[in-house]
Amino acid sequence: MASRIPTLDIRRFDSDRDAFVAELGAAYREWGFAGIGGHGIPQSDIDAAYRVFVEFFALPEDVKMRYHVPGSGGARGYTPFGVETAKGASHFDLKEFWHIGREIPDDSKYREVMPPNLWPVEVEGFREHGYGLYRTLDRLGSRVLAALALHIGLPEDWFADKTDFGNSILRPIHYPPITTDDIPNERAGAHEDINLITLLVGASAAGLEVKSRKGEWVPFTADEDVIVVNIGDMLQRLTNHVYPSTTHRVVNPQGEEARKPRYSTPFFLHPNPDFVIDVLSATVTADNPNRYPEPITAQGYLEERLREIKLK
Incomplete structure (x- = not known):
């Protein structure tokens, strides 16, 4: 089933641009998800980042809590187990995580x-290693956005000055071993992402499932050298649902697999905080009228959503 979600080689953006843009755009219109291969990020860099992330999560709880900032919405540092809850869910996700943000000057x-x-x-x-991976995924995300811009008739660099100071987040996640059967919590409850696009590196462990247009849950376990990239709610809103933000989840494994930890690291690519999310006129048609006549800033939208998932 997983092969139904396409994987495309981003090197074709340089060698076979028109065909690549058409195929990538079609994949996102249908799925809101795609695998990106040929990204050029050395596996050694990814492995080095995961090593330090795993080492952090293995620290004693009282040490990790020194890096928890109450009231911050988890914007930086550590968020402990049992806090984040998918929008509309009754039970918290089975995870703890860390947030790395963009390095900016104090006078910004x-x-x-x-x-x-x-x-x-x-x-x-x-x-x-953490910020090195942040910068690498930020660059790759900009290339994906350039292709998506071309697909809907925008200039290739349309997103460049709208994301150059984006409030983007790298989130190393630890899903601890599950020691009790038949619990109502999931590792990550069904949800959509808040941001423009998400790049998930190291998604080779099973568990990610994507909800198809027909309502089926489709497993998407990427090859080791593939980065999973999906549309977030901000881009769905900006493009009037031309690019859909697809519901996805991380399900609990069964049997002995449940007794093992799982790690993953998504990069949530955001616009600049003062970017105004206003539906692009090119995406409004008679068949697809404007669904969001009221514009909202990226920061305003982010804060609204953080409250919904119990991070604020």
């Missing part, structure tokens, strides 16, 4: 809503 106009990063001094190389 965005400093109030984009605080400085926290870095765990207990884990050597955390900043180097």
